Amino acid sequence: RARRLAEHRLDGVAPLELGDVDQGDVTADVALVNVAELEGRYAVESMFGESPRAIPYESLSSIMFLQPEVASCGLNELQAQARGIAYRVGVVSNQLVARNVAMRSTGGFVKLLADDTGHLLGLRVVGPQASSTIQGVSFLMDLGATLDEIDRCVHPHPGVPEGVQECARLLLGRSVHKQEVLGGKLLRVSRG
Known part of the structure; x- marks a missing residue:
């Protein structure tokens, strides 16, 4: 059955x-x-x-109430590779997210995966309020949204979800923070 x-x-x-x-x-x-x-x-x-x-199994979110919180939705890099999906990944350290800095809780990161057309594939968030941050992207994935929708959305400032927006902008080449300046540890873009 x-x-x-x-x-x-x-x-x-x-x-x-x-x-x-x-x-x-x-x-x-x-x-x-x-x-x-x-x-x-x-x-x-x-x-x-x-x-x-x-x-919508592909966009379901899951959370783990650890210290720090861990949340995810959609595909991770290994799943995208196993399916033969070409993807790009943007990672932003919580050290660059104003709300995390204000809370003095900068451990963790936001990692966003998108395909070559900009459609959202997955998100991983580690850090404060990860359980709340993940839901917006899960909803957008369910709607078939792209990086552009995240970029255009007005996020509250300072807010933890700004890390997601910065990831989207990083993948679109429009981020406030520049990879050339901050480099691999705080900010990175790669292809899979």
């Missing part, structure tokens, strides 16, 4: 029958409470003849 639900979710073709309602850890997908809740809603809506929106 779990396989049938997983197949239905992934390809949108396999029929979902009344007995196929397993969700969460049982589906051998993402073992997160919020994912189990989404899968449960999907199953119930399908059983009652509604056409639920596909679950």
Whole structure:
């Protein structure tokens, strides 16, 4: 049963029958409470003849409440490489994010992956408020947004999410901080 639900979710073709309602850890997908809740809603809506929106597995966010916080959404570099996706990655140290400096909590970084057309592939955030910072990008990924949308968004200042915006601008060649000046430890762009 779990396989049938997983197949239905992934390809949108396999029929979902009344007995196929397993969700969460049982589906051998993402073992997160919020994912189990989404899968449960999907199953119930399908059983009652509604056409639920596909679950956006690629853009789901996850968080770890460690010290510092760790949060992620989308692909990481190894996953992009395994899928043969050409990507660019921008990394900004929290030492360059005004809010982190003001909080005297500059350990960590923001790492943003985008494909060659600028579509968002993934984000990793390590540091204060990572759990809150990740959600905006997860939402944008679900909408198919690009680096330009992050660049154009007006971010509150000083705010931790400004690190995400600076990553996007770094990848677009429009960052406030210059890689030529700050170099690899605080700021970097690379290709994969």
